[in-house]
Amino acid sequence: AQSVTQPDIHITVSEGASLELRCNYSYGATPYLFWYVQSPGQGLQLLLKYFSGDTLVQGIKGFEAEFKRSQSSFNLRKPSVHWSDAAEYFCAGYNQGGKLIFGQGTELSVKP
Amino acid sequence: DAGVTQSPTHLIKTRGQHVTLRCSPISGHKSVSWYQQVLGQGPQFIFQYYEKEERGRGNFPDRFSARQFPNYSSELNVNALLLGDSALYLCASSSDSFWGQYFGPGTRLTVT
Numbered sequence: 462a463q464s465v466t467q468p469d470i471h472i473t474v475s476e477g478a479s480l481e482l483r484c485n486y487s488y489g490a491t492p493y494l495f496w497y498v499q500s501p502g503q504g505l506q507l508l509l510k511y512f513s514g515d516t517l518v519q520g521i522k523g524f525e526a527e528f529k530r531s532q533s534s535f536n537l538r539k540p541s542v543h544w545s546d547a548a549e550y551f552c553a554g555y556n557q558g559g560k561l562i563f564g565q566g567t568e569l570s571v572k573p
Numbered sequence: 574d575a576g577v578t579q580s581p582t583h584l585i586k587t588r589g590q591h592v593t594l595r596c597s598p599i600s601g602h603k604s605v606s607w608y609q610q611v612l613g614q615g616p617q618f619i620f621q622y623y624e625k626e627e628r629g630r631g632n633f634p635d636r637f638s639a640r641q642f643p644n645y646s647s648e649l650n651v652n653a654l655l656l657g658d659s660a661l662y663l664c665a666s667s668s669d670s671f672w673g674q675y676f677g678p679g680t681r682l683t684v685t
Contacts, residue, residue: 495673495674497676502681503678503679504577504663504676504677504678504679505616505663505665505676506676507673507674507675507676510673551615551616553615558629559621559628559629560618560621560629560631561606561608561618561665561674562618563615563616563617564615565614565615566614566615
């Protein structure tokens with residue numbers, strides 16, 4: 462079955478520290494992968510997407526993600542976290558049937 | 574440019590009633606998808622419409638239906654509401670079936 466998994470339910474980092482949120486996928490062909498962010502009570506905002514080509518993709522708000530086929534991963538990174546980055550982060554990808562499948566989400570807390 | 578808009582913002586219904594949620598996509602986007610997000614989980618795919626035709630359906634009962642109008646706006650209808658239908662309903666639009674989807678703020682449905 463095709464799936465997207467986010468192993469970490471909750472992560473806490475200090476403001477100014479680096480961040481890496483994990484995402485694993487299971488697909489046969491090259492996947493279409495996305496990272497979204499959701500603030501409490503809000504809709505989802507697209508941070509970045511990967512379709513093909515360069516495996517390191519840049520997004521908005523200083524985020525980047527790297528596609529690693531050998532590890533079936535698409536981890537989200539940010540070199541220096543700001544308090545405003547506290548939110549829920551979702552990794553997503555299209556399955557073979559063309560449906561966008563989301564991971565369970567990772568809640569990010571930022572310590573001052 | 575206006576983003577994806579959804580109405581109403583909040584809705585309270587009683588078990589057994591029906592509800593209609595509305596969505597207007599980003600101008601120029603021909604694909605609209607609907608998702609259900611239960612508290613603490615990632616969004617679950619319900620429907621996708623492209624050029625007014627259903628392109629995909631998630632694992633939801635027949636009480637859920639949708640349609641897309643000639644101006645690409647869309648409605649999600651849910652009949653015979655159950656308590657378990659309480660959730661945030663998200664609409665997303667995209668320029669085609671597999672491009673990045675852009676989400677609206679959602680409609681918070683509470684069934685009592």
